[in-house]
Amino acid sequence: MGDATSSTTRWVPWRVAPASGFEVDDPTGRGSVGIVQIDERQFVVLNTFRYSDQGVENDLVAKLVRGGMEQSQARAAVDRARTFVPREDNPTDLASVPRFMRWFEDSYGKHSLAALIHDELISDAVNSGALGSDTLSDRFFREMMRTSGVPWLKRWLMWSAVALRTRWVAGGYRRLSIVLWLLLSVAGVIATIGSAGALLFDWPWLFDWPWPVSSPGWSLTVALLMIFIAAPLWGRQWAASLIAAVGALWLVPAAAVTSLAWIVYRVLEGIARTLRLR
Known part of the structure; x- marks a missing residue:
């Protein structure tokens, strides 16, 4: 698949989970993702990163094609979906874990990059992300956590939480x-x-x-x-x-x-x- 970044980008495996499929644009070669805190709860991500797992990517493309999208359009959509490009106008609170659930999971961890990409795919407007489906974006989130090493029950519980949000926002x-x-x-x-x-x-x-x-x-x-x-x-x-x-x-x-x-x-x-x- 084509990249959404320039040819000078240096992709390095994410040091937190090198076998996760996540690759970071890090000129130092350490595979680190830098963040800057801009207020009490919000951060700005400094590095471009992407998720690269051929099996997961092909599965997403196949589902988009079955949904009526052309093959080339589906591959372009998946490329956009799997790549995180930092923007100062879009700060993040990392994973949106309620305070009363922080004993179960922190807002950061092996799920961090998956959560950042998922947040980019989900907005207040229903099905407006790169994949054109909030339900598929939720599934992508679960698959990214799987390859990142998040334990089975924890990632399925986190998936059920975002799926609950998706059905609620859909209304009706x-x-x-x-x-x-x-x-x-x-x-x-x-x-x-x-x-x-x-x-x-x-x-x-x-x-x-x-x-x-x-x-x-x-x-x-x-x-x-x-x-x-x-x-x-x-x-x-x-x-x-x-x-x-x-x-x-x-x-x-x-x-x-x-x-x-x-x-x-x-x-x-x-x-x-x-x-x-x-």
């Missing part, structure tokens, strides 16, 4: 399906925790639901089955639904605890400011 029935899925998920998490607690630790059973979920055992069975029943609400990204549902069983309670701790911290900081402590 897709957003309504996500709202319904979230409501079912909250009910499922509560039922699963309550049922497991009643079965394993003799917690009091507080749910007087009609048969067949009137007992903890039946309630737990139905809650687990709902993971598969609700999956079609994510459409073609149904696999992301399964991963998100399983992750929610332990991520949501942990996130709730860390969120509460963050709120307590903010309150204490407010008190300190009010007292003008130094």
Whole structure:
């Protein structure tokens, strides 16, 4: 495939994960990606870099061609998508990981370059990136993390997070399906925790639901089955639904605890400011 950069570019394997497929334009030969912090949360990337994996690239091209794009156009689109060119007018916060989830994954790591490219492919306008498909861009993000060495469960959870965002931004029935899925998920998490607690630790059973979920055992069975029943609400990204549902069983309670701790911290900081402590 052709390059979107000049012939003087020196491509060096990314030093963080040399076998990842990421190559950095680094004249020093170290394979480093430089960043400059411009405010409390935003950075500017200094190096051009690209993702080069023939198998992943060919898969993207094939999917674009099946979607109706000409072969040459598809290859040009993939070339644009896989190459990151720094722009000062487009700062980044690296990977957009919420504060209450930083215990699970930082905003930087082996996924950093994949996240930067993914952010370039996703905007507020639906399907406006180089690949012309937010869903395909999300899949590309997952594949880049795979070759970068991000563990299986972590990269699939991160993929499910961006897939959730994609369906929400699409609006219409897709957003309504996500709202319904979230409501079912909250009910499922509560039922699963309550049922497991009643079965394993003799917690009091507080749910007087009609048969067949009137007992903890039946309630737990139905809650687990709902993971598969609700999956079609994510459409073609149904696999992301399964991963998100399983992750929610332990991520949501942990996130709730860390969120509460963050709120307590903010309150204490407010008190300190009010007292003008130094």
